[in-house]
Amino acid sequence: MVLAQLGGSISRALAQMSNATVIDEKVLGECLNEISRALLQSDVQFKMVRDMQTNIRKIVNLETLAAGTNKRRIIQQAVFTELCNMLDPGKPAFTPKKGKPSVVMFVGLQGSGKTTTCTKYAYYHQRKGFKPSLVCADTFRAGAFDQLKQNATKAKIPFYGSYMESDPVKIAVEGLERFRKENSDLIIIDTSGRHKQEAALFEEMRQVAEATKPDLVIFVMDGSIGQAAFDQAQAFKQSASVGAVIVTKLDGHAKGGGALSAVAATKSPVIFIGTGEHIDEFEIFDVKPFVSRLLGMGDLSGLMDKIQDVMPADQQPELLAKLAEGTFTLRLLYEQFQNLLKMGPIGQVFSMLPGFSSELMPKGHEKEGQAKIKRYMTIMDSMTAAELDSTNPKLMTESRIIRIARGSGRQIRDVMDMLEEYKRLAKMWSKMKGLKMPKNGKMSDLSQNLNIQQMTKALPPQVLKQMGGMGGLQALMKQMGGKDMSKMLGGMGLGGD
Ligand SMILES: Nc1nc2c(ncn2[C@@H]2O[C@H](COP(=O)(O)OP(=O)(O)OP(=O)(O)O)[C@@H](O)[C@H]2O)c(=O)[nH]1
Known part of the structure; x- marks a missing residue:
């Protein structure tokens, strides 16, 4: 069972239980069995599933719960906590600091995605302002250096490697020296993999580690290997001082449960997951938000951080002023699309929204969504400034539409489609009109001025329903704290169909 389905099954089991008029032992038992079945099908170890059931039973003692307590919430919370405990080894991994030289070594079996992940890891840190560098100490696989180089x-x-040298230790040391001189603050060493765990692989790993003294050894594990994950993770853990794990290929048909439970058994935290072959299909792994997303409960603080990352602070007052006027122009939409694309794969963004489990945004749709946004932007590129800045829907006459379609090389239908989407969003935003502005003009202070009624009106009904109606929304706003809500609404509107 793939990870997104696992989340879906657990949420469904909880929802079914909520539908029962009375929650008694029988209903609770059925719900827990359903959840256990889903976990087992995802290759989570039997013992862990059994322990989880026992723990939940201990927390949720139906007889002693006072009348009037919300049993459903208590059970849901217990499931959430247990899933988190399963994935949290309780100690954080080493994290590199900008400007302070660190060495990180990657280990794993051949084909686990090690080389790809090294670059993703480097790229991730580069975007955060680090000066990363890559050393290819994989002399076992002929094409490894070329792949890393590419x-x-x-x-x-910057990268270092050799076509001639066959001693991985020598390459690793030379690469390290070179990049230390060049003031790289994150030197990443890719090591050889083998088809199976074998003494030669572990010996080589040990030698490279001894020569380079890494601050962190990351074990890269293929998320699709199921139950075999347990032994593999343990073998690596015992041979190298693995300090963190990255699980790859948690897209497609990955039996993520197996890898994740095995990882939990090795007591090293998962720090990132790979969700595709592309360089930005790489997500930071945080236990609580991950479980929350798995259960379709969203991860708003993650989403807010992502938005803050891509939206320059000096643009915020301007956007707010426009929103307060209730003017949502095509140009504004264009800018929002740009921000959204900067945030990375759309599926990642949507899975952070409460009510949208990743099951709702399957891989194919994610690409479709992204392509749609790019298509809309191409169309807008063929519009005049007056068209982009107008708020008058009548401006878009037939002749203008035909001109835009021709100019952008798209069908008239596509232009109409884009305009419809714009109208839908503009309508949603117009309901936010009259929003009281925060005095300092800062986005992050806007949420204090938003009221529930206004929000309820602005949200598409199906989104509101998924969020658990007014109550859900209220809880959500509390969760948001000082973080900003309006940008989130913009993102939501784009996916609200
Ligand atoms: N779908 C998907 N494919 C991935 C992911 N990470 C890596 N891959 C693919 O997995 C294949 C193997 O990846 P590599 O990076 O070459 O594997 P490796 O572990 O470095 O192999 P060695 O260098 O021989 O040890 C490649 O085709 C990658 O594109 C991921 O998160 N999702």
Whole structure:
């Protein structure tokens, strides 16, 4: 069972239980069995599933719960906590600091996605302002250096390797010296993999580690290997001082449960997950938000951080002023699309919204969504400034539409489609009109001025329903704290169909 389905099954089991008029032992038992079945099908170890059931039973003692307590919420919370405990080894991994030289070594079996992940890791840190560099100490696989070179060049990350040298230790040390001189603050060493765990692989790993003294050894594990994950993770853990794990290929048909439970068993935290072959299909792994997203409960603080990352602070007062006037122009939409694309794969963004489990945004649709946004932007590129800045729907006459379609090389139908989407969003935003502005003009202070009624009106009904109606919305606003809500609404509107 793939991870997104696992989340869906657990949420469904909880929802079914909520539908029961009385929650008694029988209903609770059925719900827990359903959840256990889903976990087992995802390759989570039997013992862990059994322990989880026992723990939940301990927390949720139906007889002693006072009348009037919300049993459903208590059970849901217990499931959430247990899933988190399963994935949290309780100690954080080493994290590199900007400007302070760190060495990180990657280990794993051949084909686990090690080389790809090294570049993703480097790229991730580069975007955060680090000066990463890559060393290819994989002399076992002939094409490894070429692959690293290609990836690194594309991402503009300095790399080091050799076609001639066959001693991985020598390459690792030379690469380290070179990049230390060049003031790289994150030197990443890719090591050889083998088809299976074998003594030679572990010996080589040990030697490279001894020569380079890494601050962190990351074990890269293929998320689709199911139950075999347990032994593999443990073998690596015992041979190298693995300090963190990255699980790859948690897209497509990955039996993520197996890898995740095995990882939990090795007591090293998962720090990132790979969700595709592309360099930005890489997500930071945080236990609570991950479980929350798995259960379709969203991860708003993650989403807010992502938005804050891409939206320059000086643009915020301007956007707010326009929103307060109730003017949502095509130009504004264009800018929002740009921000959305900067945030990374759309599916990642949507899975952070409460009510949208990743099951609702399957891989194919994600690409479709992204393509749709790019298509809309191409169409807008063929519009005049007056068209982009207008708020008059009548301006878009037939002749203008035909001209835009021709100019952008798209069908008239596509232009109409884009305009419909714009109208839908403009309508949603117009309901936010009259919003009281925060005095300092800062987005992050806007949420204090939003009221529930206004929000309820602005949200598409199906989104509101998914969020659990007014009550859900209220809880959500509390969760948001000082973070900003309006940008989130913009994002939501784009996916609200
Ligand atoms: N779908 C998907 N494919 C991935 C992901 N990460 C890596 N891959 C693919 O997995 C394949 C193997 O990846 P590599 O990076 O070459 O594997 P490796 O572990 O470095 O192999 P060695 O260098 O031989 O040890 C490649 O085709 C990658 O594109 C991921 O998160 N999702």
